[in-house]
Amino acid sequence: DGGITQSPKYLFRKEGQNVTLSCEQNLNHDAMYWYRQDPGQGLRLIYYSQIVNDFQKGDIAEGYSVSREKKESFPLTVTSAQKNPTAFYLCASSIDSGNYEQYFGPGTRLTVT
Amino acid sequence: ILNVEQSPQSLHVQEGDSTNFTCSFPSSNFYALHWYRWETAKSPEALFVMTLNGDEKKKGRISATLNTKEGYSYLYIKGSQPEDSATYLCAFMNTGGFKTIFGAGTRLFVKA
Numbered sequence: 001d002g003g004i005t006q007s008p009k010y011l012f013r014k015e016g017q018n019v020t021l022s023c024e025q026n027l028n029h030d031a032m033y034w035y036r037q038d039p040g041q042g043l044r045l046i047y048y049s050q051i052v053n054d055f056q057k058g059d060i061a062e063g064y065s066v067s068r069e070k071k072e073s074f075p076l077t078v079t080s081a082q083k084n085p086t087a088f089y090l091c092a093s094s095i096d097s098g099n100y101e102q103y104f105g106p107g108t109r110l111t112v113t
Numbered sequence: 114i115l116n117v118e119q120s121p122q123s124l125h126v127q128e129g130d131s132t133n134f135t136c137s138f139p140s141s142n143f144y145a146l147h148w149y150r151w152e153t154a155k156s157p158e159a160l161f162v163m164t165l166n167g168d169e170k171k172k173g174r175i176s177a178t179l180n181t182k183e184g185y186s187y188l189y190i191k192g193s194q195p196e197d198s199a200t201y202l203c204a205f206m207n208t209g210g211f212k213t214i215f216g217a218g219t220r221l222f223v224k225a
Contacts, residue, residue, distance in 0.1 A: 104156040104158075
């Protein structure tokens, strides 16, 4: 089955700890994205990657970091510098960064206390 | 700052009702408009990718129109069914880059 997976589904961390969210796709897509969803708001772009070894900041990149060492993988690290890390995080991919629909993973709900 | 607005925020209809909701986006530098359906406990799934002014797309009982000059798109659902209950997201892409700006969504509840 082709698809995009995120793990874990729920994640709990103490304030001050860095945490890495996993995102893997086997769709052979070049572009990958990380979004954050907060109640009452649209999905907001954190980082995106158009191709392996390349990534750009989205609208709310502060306090986050990413890597794209492999085409299939685009992990997101939520650092202790992120002021409000508790949120629902969605990863997506598309054929490339042009006008193609995005395929989404199931999401990770991160709670930081 | 690019702003994409969807209305209404939520909508309650009876089974069999037809309904529609709106996505408003900047009318300049338009590149594409996407519609997604996001059911509870599932991932968002693409419904339509729209690029041309006047575009009309249809998938079963769901259709969408696009007006790029005035910056809006309508999504229509004919004869709503309980399985149509979901959040409908629109997403705007402009020619200035490849970022996608999402609206907050319209949450549709269809009562049997």
